[in-house]
Amino acid sequence: STGIVAATPFPAEYDREYVAPVSLGTPAQELNLIFDTGSSDLWVFSTSMPAAQVAGQKLYNPSGSSTSAVLWGHTWSIQYGDGSRSSGTVVNELVTIGGISYASQALEIANGVSAQFSQDPASSGLLGLGFSILNTVIPTSQKTWFDNVLPTLAAPVFTVDLKRAAPGTYTFGAIDASSYAGKIEYTPIDNSNGFWRLQASGYQVGTSPFQPTTIDAIADTGTTLLMLPAAIVKAYYAQVPGSQLHASYGAYTFPCSAKLPSFTFGIGRYRGVIPGAFVSYGRIDATTCYGGIQDQGNLPFSIFGDILMKAQVVVFDAGRTRIGFAAK
Numbered sequence: 001s002t003g004i005v006a007a008t009p010f011p012a013e014y015d016r017e018y019v020a021p022v023s024l025g026t027p028a029q030e031l032n033l034i035f036d037t038g039s040s041d042l043w044v045f046s047t048s049m050p051a052a053q054v055a056g057q058k059l060y061n062p063s064g065s066s067t068s069a070v071l072w073g074h075t076w077s078i079q080y081g082d083g084s085r086s087s088g089t090v091v092n093e094l095v096t097i098g099g100i101s102y103a104s105q106a107l108e109i110a111n112g113v114s115a116q117f118s119q120d121p122a123s124s125g126l127l128g129l130g131f132s133i134l135n136t137v138i139p140t141s142q143k144t145w146f147d148n149v150l151p152t153l154a155a156p157v158f159t160v161d162l163k164r165a166a167p168g169t170y171t172f173g174a175i176d177a178s179s180y181a182g183k184i185e186y187t188p189i190d191n192s193n194g195f196w197r198l199q200a201s202g203y204q205v206g207t208s209p210f211q212p213t214t215i216d217a218i219a220d221t222g223t224t225l226l227m228l229p230a231a232i233v234k235a236y237y238a239q240v241p242g243s244q245l246h247a248s249y250g251a252y253t254f255p256c257s258a259k260l261p262s263f264t265f266g267i268g269r270y271r272g273v274i275p276g277a278f279v280s281y282g283r284i285d286a287t288t289c290y291g292g293i294q295d296q297g298n299l300p301f302s303i304f305g306d307i308l309m310k311a312q313v314v315v316f317d318a319g320r321t322r323i324g325f326a327a328k
């Protein structure tokens with residue numbers, strides 16, 4: 001089987017996150033979820049949530065589904081790198097994405113979420129596309145939806161084609177040859193820590209010479225920005241007049257009138273180019289804009305988030321434990 005769903009950015013003004021529709025239960029309850037290659041829990045806002053933690057999100061109601069079955073004695077609790085959290089209980093449920101169904105998917109229903117989720121009306125939860133070793137369900141860890149449907153897919157892959165300020169696609173079981181230009185360049189991933197973790201071969205700021213250096217990064221569709229080592233970030237903004245590491249935001253900002261240089265990353269000999277305009281994340285006041293490239297801080301690796309992904313077609317190949325990039 002193959003399946004395709006739209007990946008829609010929110011909010012309209014800047015691409016903070018991308019959500020896609022997931023159908024739950026019988027009759028179908030369709031919720032918009034963030035597809036997150038950096039985690040491995042499938043969890044949803046539910047009717048078990050306190051009203052104070054809900055602000056417009058659609059809620060999954062297990063009692064309204066004839067196919068939901070409580071996974072007795074199982075709970076989950078997750079904390080993301082940005083400090084956001086959610087937790088709850090577990091059911092087995094029919095979960096369908098782009099027409100691809102798995103009848104007894106572990107569906108984690110939230111009975112509590114942190115403010116970052118409560119205050120985001122665009123997302124009713126997350127669908128983890130990381131490796132199942134990261135799943136937080138106890139006492140027995142559960143498989144991701146992708147792991148469960150993998151044997152039924154035409155090819156053991158999913159393809160991510162996010163776009164700037166426009167809907168893109170997540171495709172399961174296929175690579176759409178018409179979606180990209182040139183060849184797909186693959187590189188091995190290390191999934192031992194549950195991430196789609198790769199080594200990039202270097203970077204280039206604008207038209208400056210390419211700098212060969214290994215960049216150890218995870219490909220994370222659930223992270224908005226491109227998080228890189230301090231030295232690379234400094235070299236990038238050195239070419240943006242008026243940019244600064246803003247004291248109060250603890251992040252690089254720049255004058256919205258600035259012309260941003262492109263950012264190029266290497267995958268072997270392949271060069272992936274992020275246009276300068278894609279590096280502007282959004283306006284924070286009349287003249288100041290927020291950089292889409294930021295310091296990874298004390299993380300043990302870089303994060304290739306949406307700012308990078310939206311400039312590429314990215315193939316997550318579980319069959320050959322590799323990841324591929326192509327221009328578009």
Ligand SMILES: O=C([C@@H]1CCCNC1)N1CCCCC1
Pocket residue numbers: 036037038039079080081082220221222223299303
């Ligand atoms: O929590 C996260 C991210 C947060 C955004 C959504 N994807 C997962 N991690 C990835 C980076 C290392 C720490 C764990």
